[in-house]
Amino acid sequence: MTLTVEKIIGYTIAIVVLLFLVFGGGDAFANTKNAANKIISWLPDLSFGQKNLTASKPTVPETQQVEINKFKETLQKLMTSDKENCFVQFDGFSELPESVQLKLYHDDAVGGTVLTVSNKPGESTHEQMVSTFVIDKMYPCVIGGGSVYTQGFYHNYLDPGDSKENNWNGNQVFNAITQPILFNLDTTLVNENVINYGAGSVDFHGDHWLYKPDKTHICFFPTVNGNWACDGDSPEGLDDDCLTDETETTSLPYRVQHDSSLLCFGEFKSTAKAQPQSGQDASPTGIKKGTT
Amino acid sequence: MNTKSFAMGQLVIIILTVVSFMLIATVVSRAFSNKDDAAAEALCQESIAWRAATVLNINTDEKSKNLDIDVVKGKLKPIPTLCKTIDKKIDGDQRKIKEQLANQMARCWWMFNEGRYDEILHGSKVVPALISNLDEANNECFVCYATIINEDKFDDKKESIKSEEFLNYLATTNYTKVPDKTYLDYIQSFGGPGGVQILTNIEPRHAYGITFMAKNIDNVESTWLGWFGKTISGTAGGAATVWAAGTALSACTLATAGVCLLGVAVLGGTTAVITYSAASDLEVLVNRAYSSTERDISIVSIDTLDRAQAHCFKKDIAEK
Numbered sequence: 276m277t278l279t280v281e282k283i284i285g286y287t288i289a290i291v292v293l294l295f296l297v298f299g300g301g302d303a304f305a306n307t308k309n310a311a312n313k314i315i316s317w318l319p320d321l322s323f324g325q326k327n328l329t330a331s332k333p334t335v336p337e338t339q340q341v342e343i344n345k346f347k348e349t350l351q352k353l354m355t356s357d358k359e360n361c362f363v364q365f366d367g368f369s370e371l372p373e374s375v376q377l378k379l380y381h382d383d384a385v386g387g388t389v390l391t392v393s394n395k396p397g398e399s400t401h402e403q404m405v406s407t408f409v410i411d412k413m414y415p416c417v418i419g420g421g422s423v424y425t426q427g428f429y430h431n432y433l434d435p436g437d438s439k440e441n442n443w444n445g446n447q448v449f450n451a452i453t454q455p456i457l458f459n460l461d462t463t464l465v466n467e468n469v470i471n472y473g474a475g476s477v478d479f480h481g482d483h484w485l486y487k488p489d490k491t492h493i494c495f496f497p498t499v500n501g502n503w504a505c506d507g508d509s510p511e512g513l514d515d516d517c518l519t520d521e522t523e524t525t526s527l528p529y530r531v532q533h534d535s536s537l538l539c540f541g542e543f544k545s546t547a548k549a550q551p552q553s554g555q556d557a558s559p560t561g562i563k564k565g566t567t
Numbered sequence: 568m569n570t571k572s573f574a575m576g577q578l579v580i581i582i583l584t585v586v587s588f589m590l591i592a593t594v595v596s597r598a599f600s601n602k603d604d605a606a607a608e609a610l611c612q613e614s615i616a617w618r619a620a621t622v623l624n625i626n627t628d629e630k631s632k633n634l635d636i637d638v639v640k641g642k643l644k645p646i647p648t649l650c651k652t653i654d655k656k657i658d659g660d661q662r663k664i665k666e667q668l669a670n671q672m673a674r675c676w677w678m679f680n681e682g683r684y685d686e687i688l689h690g691s692k693v694v695p696a697l698i699s700n701l702d703e704a705n706n707e708c709f710v711c712y713a714t715i716i717n718e719d720k721f722d723d724k725k726e727s728i729k730s731e732e733f734l735n736y737l738a739t740t741n742y743t744k745v746p747d748k749t750y751l752d753y754i755q756s757f758g759g760p761g762g763v764q765i766l767t768n769i770e771p772r773h774a775y776g777i778t779f780m781a782k783n784i785d786n787v788e789s790t791w792l793g794w795f796g797k798t799i800s801g802t803a804g805g806a807a808t809v810w811a812a813g814t815a816l817s818a819c820t821l822a823t824a825g826v827c828l829l830g831v832a833v834l835g836g837t838t839a840v841i842t843y844s845a846a847s848d849l850e851v852l853v854n855r856a857y858s859s860t861e862r863d864i865s866i867v868s869i870d871t872l873d874r875a876q877a878h879c880f881k882k883d884i885a886e887k
Contacts, residue, residue, distance in 0.1 A: 320626050325619040325684045328759035328782070332752070384732040391738075399863035401762050403755045407738045 333394050333403040335375050342368050343377070343392055343406075349485065350390075350410045350493060353539055359489050361539035362531055367483040371460040371468050376402065379415050380455035388413040416494040417472050418486065419512035420450040429507025433517060434525040449486065449494045456495065470497050477511045481518035484527060487539055521545060604653050611650035611678045618646040619684040644691045650678065652710045652881045658717040661728055664769065665736045668714065669750045671777050672763070672867045673742050675711035678779070681758025682865035685782040688880070708780040708857065708879035713872055718771045728769040733869075737763060754867055764868035766856055776875025780866040783859065853878075 296303055335343070349365045371377075374395040381388045387409045393402040418428045427447040450472075457471040458479065469476035472495075481496025488494060497512030505517035505525045521528040531537045532545065626640035657667040679687060688707050721728070737750040745753050754761040759782065769775065856868070857878040868875070875881075 320624075322624045322627075323620075323622065325622045325624075325687070328683050328685065330682070330756040330758065330760035332756045380731060382729075382731055382735060384729065385735060389731070389735060396760050396864065399760070400861055401864050401866070403760075403762055403864070404738055404751055407735065 330396070333396060333405045335392060335394050335405050336372060338369060339371060339375055342366065347390065347408055347410070350388075350413065353485060353487050353493055354410055354413050354491075356487070356539050358539045359487060361487055362527065362537055363485045363487070363539050363541065364483055364528075364531065364544060365485065365541075368458070368468055370466055371458070373460050373462060375459065377458040378455050379458075381414050381453070382409075385409050387411040388415055410493075412491055414451060414492045415456055416449045416451045416488070416492045417456070417470070417497055417512075418449055418481075418494055419477065419497040420452070420472060420474060420510070422507070422510040423447050424450045425507035425510060425513055427507075429505075429513065429517070429525075433505060433507070433527065433530070449488050449492060451492060470495060472497065474511070478515065480515040481513065484518055604655075607651055607653055608674060608678055611648070612680065614646060614649035615678070615680045615684070615687055618644055618648060619680065619687060621646050642689075642691060644689075648688060648709075650709060650711075653712050655712050655714040656717045657714055661721050661725065664716060664718070664721070665728060665733060666740075668733070668769065668775070668777070668869065669737055669740065669742070671712045671714060672737070672869060673744070673750055673753055675777050675779050676754050676758075676761065676867050678711060679709075679781070679865070682754075682761040682782065683759045685759075685784045685865075687781045688779075689781070707859065708778045708868070710776045710778050710872075710875050710879050710881040712777040713774060713876075713881070714777065715774045716769065716771050720771050726770065730765040730768050733769060734763070734765050760864040762864045762866045764856055764866050764870075766853065766868060766870035766874070769869075774872035775869055776872045776879070776881075778868045778870065778875050778879045780857070780859070780862055780868060780879075782865040783862045 345366055349363060353363055376393050378391045379388055389407060389409050391407045392405040394405050395402050418424055424447055431448050452472050454473045458468060461467060461469040461476050468479045468482060470479040477497040478499060480498040484496050486494040496518050498515040498518055499509040499512050501514030501516045505523045506514045516523050517526050520526045521532060523529055532543045535543060623643040627642065657664060676682065688709055740749055742748055742750045742753045745757060748757060751763060754763055853874060
């Protein structure tokens with residue numbers, strides 16, 4: 276074996292290192308290891324290839340899916356019903372997840388109203404569509420978007436006696452909406468579902484009720500926080516007592532409870548015991564047929 | 568032999584030969600043109616795949632982070648993106664137009680590997696780690712197709728295909744190349760997470776750009792500098808749902824991932840609302856639609872060609 280300079284240097288380095296490890300004290304090996312680890316920690320972490328992203332089909336929680344299915348069935352049943360100028364009470368919506376949104380809009384191309392359900396994946400700010408379906412021939416409307424509608428509905432349906440006293444003679448009771456209507460959760464102050472029909476988010480305490488004024492329209496009830504009595508004073512929507520208080524004689528639940536002919540189908544489901552106040556007529560004074 | 572009839576015969580043969588040649592040339596050139604487009608699509612798709620596979624990551628893995636401060640971080644991408652904008656001319660009835668545009672959107676998604684990689688169009692960048700999050704996100708978009716609607720008018724005397732209608736088409740029509748998936752399903756959840764933006768109605772004799780926008784990398788930082796950088800570079804809330812009033816533009820003109828942009832603009836949820844009623848507001852909304860600062864999913868978008876080209880790469884991205 277021929278000894279070259281390179282081989283001599285290599286062997287010399289190896290022997291020196293060995294001697295250092297053996298005779299350098301008990302901690303020499305550990306110190307060497309620590310020094311090496313420190314050097315390694317300063318080196319950059321290297322890897323090849325980009326992470327492969329995978330997606331799953333967008334969904335909504337089971338609770339919301341059941342409610343959406345019932346909502347769809349109710350709308351379809353309303354449209355196939357021959358009855359007009361009537362109301363339907365259904366289960367409504369529990370508190371929507373913050374990432375879920377429902378949107379409703381009429382599309383001439385499909386000849387009906389499209390309802391889309393969307394959700395945001397993870398922490399994303401972008402939405403993905405979960406599902407979409409069409410309610411044939413339906414046009415959406417709201418009881419709101421102007422005093423003429425809220426006052427009109429109140430005076431024509433809930434308290435006709437009051438209209439006589441105040442010489443109310445308007446007959447517009449619903450607002451046909453041409454732009455999409457959004458339903459989602461508002462977390463500004465208190466978590467609650469809201470409806471946005473083009474003028475900002477409005478409370479949606481009337482989500483258990485739908486109104487069918489004619490063959491093609493189905494209306495929703497935006498609400499405002501009320502003053503312990505049902506009224507149509509706010510242009511944004513009816514006082515929430517009009518849709519939730521079963522004891523209020525001018526409220527829709529009270530009227531429907533005492534006159535089931537106001538329902539398009541189904542039966543009234545009480546969520547509280549109705550106590551007619553003494554001295555007051557428990558029967559509704561009659562419902563006028565309203566127009567736009 | 569009758570000279571006159573012989574000459575006539577020869578003339579007929581010559582005319583037939585010329586006409587046949589013209590017919591054959593037309594068919595062959597169209598075949599080659601289609602072949603060129605298919606080759607361009609395949610080249611783009613393969614270059615994206617290779618680019619993603621050969622990325623060298625430097626100090627980007629959060630799991631392997633130790634307590635020491637990294638000196639540098641970033642990515643090196645040695646393979647260029649060999650994609651070019653493909654020019655298309657489409658015609659037919661409304662259903663055919665929608666089908667061709669939908670196919671182009673799905674093909675654009677495929678070309679960019681179905682959204683499996685984030686910031687795939689982002690260039691190589693290695694910077695000092697301390698300022699890496701102050702560096703503005705520069706995740707561009709790319710125009711896959713420049714498409715002209717080669718029709719003077721649509722049938723049924725309709726002036727346009729509204730964006731809601733096209734969105735509904737994507738959501739309800741199956742994409743033939745992927746079994747049991749609608750176009751929207753394919754883009755949203757086949758591969759990486761995706762979304763769709765429809766930023767315009769579709770009208771005859773107009774040109775449109777179909778673009779791809781890659782998802783941004785999740786950038787959750789624990790250092791206060793990282794938080795600061797993200798705050799000043801991010802927009803105030805995401806444009807999850809954006810609405811544009813119907814008066815200045817016809818009906819629903821901007822849509823994102825299943826939500827049509829119509830009515831009022833909603834920023835970051837439901838608290839802040841702006842109403843679009845002027846061209847300046849529209850510009851804000853469009854800029855936000857193309858914004859790369861908060862793109863949580865990859866997006867395939869259709870917009871007017873002018874706007875698409877103004878915001879995204881066009882032609883041969885390898886020239887960049």
